[in-house]
Structure formats: structure tokens, C-alpha cells
Amino acid sequence: MTYLSFHADKPLDFVAIGRLCVDLNANEINRPMEETVTFTKYVGGSPANITIGMSRLGKRCAFVGKVSDDQMGRFIVQYLERNGISTSNVVTDRTGAVTGLAFTEIKSPTDCSILMYRDHAADLNLQPGEVREELIAQAKMLLISGTALAKSPSREAVFQALHYAKKYGVVIAFDIDYRPYTWTSAEETAVYYNLAAEKCDVIIGTREEFDIMERFEDNQAHLDRITADKWFDHSAQIVIIKHGKEGSIAYARDGSEHRARSFPANVVKTFGAGDAYAAGFLYGMLQGWTIGKSMEHGSAAACIVISSHSCSDAMPTAEQVQRFIEQSKREEVK
Ligand SMILES: Nc1ncnc2c1ncn2[C@@H]1O[C@H](COP(=O)(O)OP(=O)(O)OP(=O)(O)O)[C@@H](O)[C@H]1O
Numbered sequence: 001m002t003y004l005s006f007h008a009d010k011p012l013d014f015v016a017i018g019r020l021c022v023d024l025n026a027n028e029i030n031r032p033m034e035e036t037v038t039f040t041k042y043v044g045g046s047p048a049n050i051t052i053g054m055s056r057l058g059k060r061c062a063f064v065g066k067v068s069d070d071q072m073g074r075f076i077v078q079y080l081e082r083n084g085i086s087t088s089n090v091v092t093d094r095t096g097a098v099t100g101l102a103f104t105e106i107k108s109p110t111d112c113s114i115l116m117y118r119d120h121a122a123d124l125n126l127q128p129g130e131v132r133e134e135l136i137a138q139a140k141m142l143l144i145s146g147t148a149l150a151k152s153p154s155r156e157a158v159f160q161a162l163h164y165a166k167k168y169g170v171v172i173a174f175d176i177d178y179r180p181y182t183w184t185s186a187e188e189t190a191v192y193y194n195l196a197a198e199k200c201d202v203i204i205g206t207r208e209e210f211d212i213m214e215r216f217e218d219n220q221a222h223l224d225r226i227t228a229d230k231w232f233d234h235s236a237q238i239v240i241i242k243h244g245k246e247g248s249i250a251y252a253r254d255g256s257e258h259r260a261r262s263f264p265a266n267v268v269k270t271f272g273a274g275d276a277y278a279a280g281f282l283y284g285m286l287q288g289w290t291i292g293k294s295m296e297h298g299s300a301a302a303c304i305v306i307s308s309h310s311c312s313d314a315m316p317t318a319e320q321v322q323r324f325i326e327q328s329k330r331e332e333v334k
């Protein structure tokens with residue numbers, strides 16, 4: 001069964017729009033930030049991580065975004081280019097905006113948090129006029145990510161990209177990527193998330209993230225089917241609801257349901273699970289795999305990333321994911 005139809009003749013597999021930032025992950029793990037002295041610097045931001053993941057998996061990728069006019073901005077651009085990602089639509093900010101910094105505190109494998117420095121962040125300054133129509137037109141898939149909807153003008157830039165994607169038959173994926181620190185109110189969040197999600201073919205989020213969109217009060221798995229059906233009334237072909245270690249469930253427009261277990265992980269930090277999952281899953285869709293096989297690939301990629309120190313730099317290749325799945329299956333039968 002084919003759920004998504006990609007234009008085979010397009011030269012780019014994947015383009016993402018949104019946040020480019022820097023993660024500073026604590027080197028001294030299992031202790032609070034107050035006692036952390038050294039950090040390792042990585043490129044960060046959910047759509048950046050997903051694009052890096054997709055490129056590692058072997059897809060031709062480009063990014064649409066904005067970086068600060070300083071060493072941090074140049075670090076991001078150089079890293080993307082070293083990873084084979086086209087930065088022809090990564091614009092340099094000229095207003096003195098800075099790169100968003102995410103300091104990751106790893107108190108224990110299950111107790112991680114992020115301390116954000118995001119005032120006057122360059123990524124939120126992307127203007128709709130800076131989104132290049134010809135770039136979006138060349139892509140098989142566009143990924144949008146929720147944080148870019150939090151403020152103007154980046155919000156309008158995302159809607160501009162959505163408009164171009166619709167115009168050229170580009171499959172649209174939406175990773176809800178809810179980061180509360182960027183938004184001013186729950187109502188505002190729900191309004192813009194809903195407006196964007198209506199236009200998307202694939203919607204991926206955690207139960208909590210869908211609750212924010214739908215303004216549900218509780219976090220109950222029985223709502224998953226109701227959520228999916230709501231989006232099938234719009235453009236969605238596939239809706240995926242992630243439940244952390246409990247795995248994930250995908251609903252498809254034909255009424256089918258697909259479940260994926262998580263793999264047993266040696267967790268260093270939980271951040272990056274969702275990004276690796278999205279890269280792995282969407283890669284499978286681009287390969288023409290079944291939903292189940294794509295979910296398994298995403299879950300394995302997530303397990304590899306949460307067992308590592310970074311979100312972006314730890315993104316695995318397709319061979320690594322395959323080897324990991326085979327090894328896990330061998331261990332399971334032992
Ligand atoms: N503790 C864990 N052990 C093994 N796999 C996990 C664990 N947590 C998450 N995963 C895997 O990653 C996938 C996505 O994780 P999750 O549902 O936590 O998304 P998320 O909240 O978007 O992640 P993030 O922490 O990056 O924001 C899950 O479906 C699962 O396969």
C-alpha cells in the first residue's frame with residue numbers, strides 16, 4: 001500500500017525549514033548544571049537534527065533557515081555543509097540576532113533538562129521572502145517543525161514554504177516539536193499548530209504534543225484514534241503518536257494501525273529520540289518501505305541516539321541502523 005506519492009524526478013529528497021541552533025551538552029553527566037564545568041558543542045534544533053539524520057542515511061538534503069552573523073552561525077553552516085546538506089537557502093541575519101543556545105543538563109538517564117538561551121534568536125527572524133520557491137519545488141519532501149511557528153516572521157516563512165510545497169506536489173511532514181519556552185500562550189500555540197497541521201501529509205508528535213494542539217486536558221492513549229481521525233478530515237495520510245519508551249503508534253488514512261516497540265537502550269540522555277525517530281521513519285517512507293518497517297527503523301535510530309552524547313552528531317547511517325536491528329533481534333532470541 002502506498003500512502004505517500006513522491007515525485008521520483010525531483011533532485012532533492014528532503015528539505016527542512018526552521019530552527020538551527022547550538023547544543024552545549026554537559027560532559028560531566030549525572031550531575032546538576034551548577035556543578036557542570038565543561039560542555040561539548042553540537043549543532044542542534046529539531047529540524048536541523050532531523051536533516052542531519054536524513055543526510056547520514058544517504059538522502060539528498062537542503063535546509064531553509066537563518067543563522068547569526070558570527071562564529072556560532074558559521075559553525076552551523078560549516079557543519080551542515082560537511083554533512084552534505086545544501087545551505088544555499090540558509091540566510092545570515094544582519095540585525096545582530098544571536099544563535100539560540102541549549103545547555104543540556106544530564107542529571108540521570110531519566111532526568112534531563114534543557115536550559116535555553118533564546119532571546120533574539122536568529123532562526124525566528126527568517127522572512128517569508130527569504131524562502132526560495134525553486135528550492136522547495138525541487139524537493140520530494142518538506143519537513144516543518146512547530147517551534148518555527150512560535151513567532152513572526154519565521155511563522156509566515158513556514159506558511160510560505162507550505163504554500164510552495166502544495167503548489168509543487170511536495171509531500172509535507174510536520175514534527176510538532178513543542179518547546180513551551182518559545183510560545184506566549186496555550187491558545188496561540190493551538191491556533192498556529194492547527195493551521196499548519198491541516199496542510200500536512202504526515203504528522204508526528206507525542207501524546208502530550210497532540211493534547212496541546214487539541215486542548216485536551218489529559219494524557220490518555222485512548223485518545224490516539226480520535227486524534228488521528230481528526231487529521232484525516234484534512235490532508236493527513238499518516239498520523240504518528242509517540243509514547244516514549246512505550247513505543248509508537250501510526251494510523252493511516254485507510255484505517256490501518258501500526259505499532260512499534262522501542263528497543264532496549266543504554267540511555268545517556270533522552271533528548272534527540274524524537275528527531276532520530278522522525279529521520280528514520282521518514283527515510284523509510286522515501287525508500288517506499290511499509291509503515292511498520294519505517295517505524296522500526298525510526299525506533300532503532302532513536303535508540304542509537306539516546307545511547308549517545310549528542311542529538312545531531314550521533315545520527316546513524318542506514319548500515320548502522322540495520323546492523324543494530326539485526327543484533328537486537330539476535331539478542332532477543334538468545
Ligand atoms: N527510554 C527509551 N528507551 C528506548 N527507546 C526510546 C526511549 N525513549 C524514546 N525512545 C524511542 O524514541 C521514540 C521517540 O521518543 P519520544 O516518544 O520520547 O519522542 P520525543 O518526546 O519527541 O523525544 P525527545 O525527547 O527527543 O523530544 C520512541 O517511539 C521510542 O522508539
Ligand SMILES: O=C(O)C[C@@H](O)[C@H](O)C(=O)CO
Binds near residue numbers: 021022049179271275
Ligand atoms: O532547542 C531545543 O529545545 C533543544 C535542541 O537544540 C535539541 O537539539 C533538540 O531539539 C533535541 O530534540
